[in-house]
Amino acid sequence: MALNRMDFEYIRDLVRERSAIVLDDDKEYLVELRLATIVQQEGFGSLSDFIAHLRAQPVELMQQRVVDLMTTNETYFFRDVFPFEALKTAILPELIEKRAATRRLRIWCAAASSGQEPFSVALLLKEHFPQLAGWQIDFVATDISHEMIERCKEGRFSQLEVNRGLPAMMLVKHFNKVGDHWVLKDDLRRMVDFRLMNLIGNWSLHGSWDIVMMRNVLIYFDLETKRRILGRVKSLLGPEGVLVLGSSESVLNVDRGFGQESMGRFMYYRVREAVPAPAGL
Ligand SMILES: C[S@@+](CC[C@H](N)C(=O)[O-])C[C@H]1O[C@@H](n2cnc3c(N)ncnc32)[C@H](O)[C@@H]1O
CATH class of the missing domain: 1.10.155 (Chemotaxis Receptor Methyltransferase Cher; domain 1)
Known part of the structure; x- marks a missing residue:
């Protein structure tokens, strides 16, 4: 009915x-x-x-x-390719250089869904940045869905899920076949701290963050909510910190406090430097 x-x-x-x-x-x-x-x-x-x-x-x-x-939990490994290419070739190398003194990198993935996105970043770090061994990597991934966070913690994927975007080389190297599923190996699974978190609730995140991935979630909210969330993201991003949104999302017409940078077809955002108020105001 x-x-x-x-x-x-x-x-x-x-x-x-x-x-x-x-x-x-x-x-x-x-x-x-x-x-x-x-x-x-x-x-x-x-x-x-x-x-x-x-x-x-x-x-x-x-x-x-x-x-x-x-909740809509559509996701897949290395979704849209370009953001991960940009992370690999530009964003991470630059941040690693800038964080050489502290040897600490902080990444927040704000809509983890079933884990493919944060694990894609973890795989990227493992495969392409061996120099990070010995660094402190604070890698938090959050979602509002209890079911999704439980799935993330398991790091367990069906054949169909690993067929979507995950290179075969990474599958055989970093996953174990358990029954008819694939389970991510412990070293990678342990890289990510999965937490239940509502973007309109309390954010249990402290200090400043280098990379915030908030992909394909703002699309579900109204303009006012997007503004409020992006405002909070601004206060979490360090001076060189980067915000990555989904391919159909933008800060344009939402928040003027972000400056846009691009790499080919991929756009990402940094907090604009505060413009000093004109004298006399
Ligand atoms: C379409 S998925 C995006 C997954 C991944 N970021 C990607 O781009 O492939 C959207 C996710 O946002 C989560 N979500 C929706 N509303 C949320 C909220 N208020 N707080 C936190 N997460 C939320 C959903 O549970 C879902 O897993």
């Missing part, structure tokens, strides 16, 4: 309040599709019955499950 308007609005408001994800008015089908699992697993007769139950008993854990299910 199709979702009625009031039920859709209840789920839409719940998801927005808890995650800032905006579900457009034509997304009823998505709610029906994504919540079908809960209806089945919890033994409800219909989605309407489940929503009526949730309204009557808005239990935290169940609300969380709804939000988890409404």
